[in-house]
Amino acid sequence: MSALALGHMNPDTDSIIAAIAAADLYSKRGKDVTPAAQGKPTPETEFVLNKFGLTAPQVIDDVAGKDIYLVDFSDLAQAPKGLAEANVLGIVDHHKLGDVTTSSPLEAWIWPVGCTGTVLKNMYDFYGVEIPKAIAGGMLCAILSDTVMFKSPTCTDADKKAVEALAKIAGVDDVMALGMEMFKVKSAVDGASMKDLVFRDYKDFNMNGNKVGIGQLEVVDLSILDKVKAGLQEEIAKVKAEGRHSVFLLLTDIMKEGSEMLMVSDDPSVVEKAFGVKTDGAPVWLPGVMSRKKQVVPNFEKAFK
Numbered sequence: 688m689s690a691l692a693l694g695h696m697n698p699d700t701d702s703i704i705a706a707i708a709a710a711d712l713y714s715k716r717g718k719d720v721t722p723a724a725q726g727k728p729t730p731e732t733e734f735v736l737n738k739f740g741l742t743a744p745q746v747i748d749d750v751a752g753k754d755i756y757l758v759d760f761s762d763l764a765q766a767p768k769g770l771a772e773a774n775v776l777g778i779v780d781h782h783k784l785g786d787v788t789t790s791s792p793l794e795a796w797i798w799p800v801g802c803t804g805t806v807l808k809n810m811y812d813f814y815g816v817e818i819p820k821a822i823a824g825g826m827l828c829a830i831l832s833d834t835v836m837f838k839s840p841t842c843t844d845a846d847k848k849a850v851e852a853l854a855k856i857a858g859v860d861d862v863m864a865l866g867m868e869m870f871k872v873k874s875a876v877d878g879a880s881m882k883d884l885v886f887r888d889y890k891d892f893n894m895n896g897n898k899v900g901i902g903q904l905e906v907v908d909l910s911i912l913d914k915v916k917a918g919l920q921e922e923i924a925k926v927k928a929e930g931r932h933s934v935f936l937l938l939t940d941i942m943k944e945g946s947e948m949l950m951v952s953d954d955p956s957v958v959e960k961a962f963g964v965k966t967d968g969a970p971v972w973l974p975g976v977m978s979r980k981k982q983v984v985p986n987f988e989k990a991f992k
């Protein structure tokens with residue numbers, strides 16, 4: 688039975704491409720590994736897969752009894768069913784260490800960089816394995832996506848260096864033009880349901896015993912979302928009503944470099960504690976806030992203590 692390389696729930700480009708790349712690298716190191724995902728690709732990821740001729744990983748929803756490598760997450764809240772009965776052989780990630788644990792030693796590559804793609808690029812180099820052209824293109828896009836074209840505070844020199852090297856392998860001359868093309872695809876909301884939009888990039892967190900959901904939509908211009916904002920507000924109220932303390936939805940303008948945050952919360956004062964902006968539950972503008980991982984989650988975690 689083949690082991691699986693698997694990314695987080697509501698998969699983004701990084702978790703899909705990282706699964707493909709990790710499966711490729713582990714296979715070339717003599718292990719039998721296939722890529723998997725907890726859902727279908729988003730339009731952004733679809734664009735990246737098509738651009739470089741890559742195939743979307745198989746969708747799985749239960750890993751009981753399976754050997755797995757986790758990519759782009761190590762939090763139980765983002766794991767599929769059956770993880771407790773799975774055998775986690777490795778983790779490749781760039782998030783804070785989560786609460787997944789194992790009964791045997793594992794191979795863990797967790798680096799404080801902007802993207803799992805950057806860690807994988809360095810793993811290929813470490814093992815002296817050549818990166819296939821198509822996978823290099825995918826990893827390059829994953830890094831541009833996760834670092835919001837190097838603008839996110841999560842971006843490091845290692846990410847920029849990796850993009851430079853991957854662009855050469857993939858034969859991409861204008862990296863920023865490719866990034867803009869990808870973010871334009873990501874910005875499109877036509878035809879998507881409110882539920883699709885809220886869950887396109889959504890994660891639940893346990894904050895001091897409170898279930899808190901945080902979603903994010905990244906667009907090249909916030910006005911794109913004017914016509915859906917009221918619908919998004921209604922949709923997050925439904926998600927909150929399923930038993931969460933709060934649901935926040937970040938509408939990130941990647942050109943203005945800030946986020947408007949929609950919210951439904953039992954206690955909106957956590958927003959003031961986290962960001963110093965007073966609100967009774969009405970949306971707030973957070974200048975400079977682009978990263979859920981580095982700016983939003985840590986601030987809320989402090990506010991919930």
Ligand code: MN
Nearest residue numbers: 699701702759
């Ligand atoms: Mn991710």
Ligand code: MN
Nearest residue numbers: 701759802803
């Ligand atoms: Mn990532």
